[in-house]
Amino acid sequence: MEILYTTAQEDGFHMPAEFEPHRGCLMIWPERPDSWQYGAVAARKAFARVAEAIAKSEKVTVLVSFEQYDTARRMLSSHIRVLEMSSDDSWARDVAPTFVKNESGVLRGIDWGFNACGGLVDGLYFPWDKDNKMARKICDFMDTDVYDCRDFILEGGSIHVDGEGTAMVTERCLLSAGRNPQLTKDEIEEKLKQMLNVQKVLWLPYGIYQDETNEHVDNVCAFVKPGEVVLAWTEDENDPQYAMSLADYEYLSKETDACGRKIVIHKLPLPKPICMEEEECEGLLYWDDKPTREEGERLAASYVNFYIANKAIIMPAFGDAADEKAQKMLAGLFPEREIIAIPARDILIGGGNIHCITQQIPL
Amino acid sequence: MEILYTTAQEDGFHMPAEFEPHRGCLMIWPERPDSWQYGAVAARKAFARVAEAIAKSEKVTVLVSFEQYDTARRMLSSHIRVLEMSSDDSWARDVAPTFVKNESGVLRGIDWGFNACGGLVDGLYFPWDKDNKMARKICDFMDTDVYDCRDFILEGGSIHVDGEGTAMVTERCLLSAGRNPQLTKDEIEEKLKQMLNVQKVLWLPYGIYQDETNEHVDNVCAFVKPGEVVLAWTEDENDPQYAMSLADYEYLSKETDACGRKIVIHKLPLPKPICMEEEECEGLLYWDDKPTREEGERLAASYVNFYIANKAIIMPAFGDAADEKAQKMLAGLFPEREIIAIPARDILIGGGNIHCITQQIPL
Numbered sequence: 039m040e041i042l043y044t045t046a047q048e049d050g051f052h053m054p055a056e057f058e059p060h061r062g063c064l065m066i067w068p069e070r071p072d073s074w075q076y077g078a079v080a081a082r083k084a085f086a087r088v089a090e091a092i093a094k095s096e097k098v099t100v101l102v103s104f105e106q107y108d109t110a111r112r113m114l115s116s117h118i119r120v121l122e123m124s125s126d127d128s129w130a131r132d133v134a135p136t137f138v139k140n141e142s143g144v145l146r147g148i149d150w151g152f153n154a155c156g157g158l159v160d161g162l163y164f165p166w167d168k169d170n171k172m173a174r175k176i177c178d179f180m181d182t183d184v185y186d187c188r189d190f191i192l193e194g195g196s197i198h199v200d201g202e203g204t205a206m207v208t209e210r211c212l213l214s215a216g217r218n219p220q221l222t223k224d225e226i227e228e229k230l231k232q233m234l235n236v237q238k239v240l241w242l243p244y245g246i247y248q249d250e251t252n253e254h255v256d257n258v259c260a261f262v263k264p265g266e267v268v269l270a271w272t273e274d275e276n277d278p279q280y281a282m283s284l285a286d287y288e289y290l291s292k293e294t295d296a297c298g299r300k301i302v303i304h305k306l307p308l309p310k311p312i313c314m315e316e317e318e319c320e321g322l323l324y325w326d327d328k329p330t331r332e333e334g335e336r337l338a339a340s341y342v343n344f345y346i347a348n349k350a351i352i353m354p355a356f357g358d359a360a361d362e363k364a365q366k367m368l369a370g371l372f373p374e375r376e377i378i379a380i381p382a383r384d385i386l387i388g389g390g391n392i393h394c395i396t397q398q399i400p401l
Numbered sequence: 402m403e404i405l406y407t408t409a410q411e412d413g414f415h416m417p418a419e420f421e422p423h424r425g426c427l428m429i430w431p432e433r434p435d436s437w438q439y440g441a442v443a444a445r446k447a448f449a450r451v452a453e454a455i456a457k458s459e460k461v462t463v464l465v466s467f468e469q470y471d472t473a474r475r476m477l478s479s480h481i482r483v484l485e486m487s488s489d490d491s492w493a494r495d496v497a498p499t500f501v502k503n504e505s506g507v508l509r510g511i512d513w514g515f516n517a518c519g520g521l522v523d524g525l526y527f528p529w530d531k532d533n534k535m536a537r538k539i540c541d542f543m544d545t546d547v548y549d550c551r552d553f554i555l556e557g558g559s560i561h562v563d564g565e566g567t568a569m570v571t572e573r574c575l576l577s578a579g580r581n582p583q584l585t586k587d588e589i590e591e592k593l594k595q596m597l598n599v600q601k602v603l604w605l606p607y608g609i610y611q612d613e614t615n616e617h618v619d620n621v622c623a624f625v626k627p628g629e630v631v632l633a634w635t636e637d638e639n640d641p642q643y644a645m646s647l648a649d650y651e652y653l654s655k656e657t658d659a660c661g662r663k664i665v666i667h668k669l670p671l672p673k674p675i676c677m678e679e680e681e682c683e684g685l686l687y688w689d690d691k692p693t694r695e696e697g698e699r700l701a702a703s704y705v706n707f708y709i710a711n712k713a714i715i716m717p718a719f720g721d722a723a724d725e726k727a728q729k730m731l732a733g734l735f736p737e738r739e740i741i742a743i744p745a746r747d748i749l750i751g752g753g754n755i756h757c758i759t760q761q762i763p764l
Binding site: 039040041104107108111116119120121122123124168171174175178179181 | 402403404467470471474479482483484485486487531534537538541542544
């Protein structure tokens, strides 16, 4: 593994879209007792279900602590690889490398700086050194060269690309005080262009209400093909999310992508607000002086947080009336893929969803 | 990775000889402060030299704790892979899988039971659970099926094979009370035949004097090709090693291998006795109530503990007059390989040598 100090752009590499073919998927086993209630038992089951569903499409590698290797190994099918790697939490989307490739199919990773979504300003846990080391170590394991981009704070969940020159982010996240406050919006955009090798960055104003990642784009909006997105949507004008989704809709309606296309926006319904219950809160360790979650706290539930596997869409289900609507809409948008809905409340409680706990490795 | 409960013999797999082509080599980074003096600084340098020498021939993967990943990564060339994996010590020969393959070139690992060379009887450290888990985890990382043979205690350093149906072991080690005392010699031999798929086992009576592994065969005798071995040898009749090497010589002289060949024995000279110095002892942490090494303690130095890489022999050097003789003899025996001698006192202090800290992966 060479550690590279150049950029994808100058080397002729770019980030493929998630809907392009994968050689595999990375996940991280849940363990942290302030993220995953009741010893992470339910989270383990939910993660395992996600891994098994993806493994029908592509090779899944699950990274796990020394202590939990045996449990993960026995809970997962033999065709899923389990690999020891220390982590601080389980957000493969955010801590695994962002992969780029060139026209010959050579793969490289990007090792962004990671500070638990906000560092000492509003980061979600402390310390985060194990997570910050993972991208490079994953590239080492894969024998893939890696771009050292640790001086720029970015999580994989805060970017989406269409594979044809367009990236999509939220202003709330990328301009947050806990990321790269020393850089201007233009400088951040330039960094994304260089490292992802895109020509245009779409800046949605907002993500999902109360999304503690400072509103990662991957919870609110996703490309389903070049020129087409799904946008998380509510018809309830009293919901704080309404104005946020509307602002995103209006922004996207006026924009074109890198190829000059108008963007087709599919409104993907949101479930009704999902809130923490007392029993769930009791199952979590305290992180510091305040509880990680409080009873009644609204969680950032969204169907947009799906994973596009080679042969399937792995989408979260919340036991809500909108589950079926969302599933049908995704079936229409991805006609060649099976839509697999997995009950995801036990992932949501940790602070993210199926897209957040996965990272694709392009073919 | 499938966990298999059958045997290599019944599945048509066998262990190739070390002098056959490799696809790579596994090593483990030294760290344990009761094995490696002065914070393992000198050991790291020596291990790195071994890794670099082997990496000229084949892909080297170095397994390392979370804590030392960055140091290993920076000390080793970029073409060497560094992978996090927890261990108790650094004996890849003994804790990595023994690899077997079939006629189609499919590779499988054997996951022997490991108890630090003697368990509660005379094991070298406690606990040994991390080491005992490594073979399976390495197979998982390599995506290679693995034989579960954990009910049988064996270290890779206690066996040698010629790749043509013959294995070689020492009675001292394989019949030791800390290995498999519930099994008879015949039962142990049968297990080796089944798992390595050999037809004959050669039982040398002894290994190297004071070898704390209960005299692993890989420190005293090694195949250089089918039908030919090097045997560690001293001409000093007052050395306790003399009678041990002589007994091995006499045993081998009367034996034939699995193909019915008489065995050609090359006497590889031993260096003069190498003993621990006071300063070296001071550099080691205590393991328990007694020091790990005592001043004047004789170490089990032997040139037989070399590694056969694809294009080179990596042999230990001790700064002894015999270094050159041994190197010349190995050059004659391996005419197509470069003979690379690496100063190995800093490995020897840990209780083994270059063969002990490596494990080949057959092509």
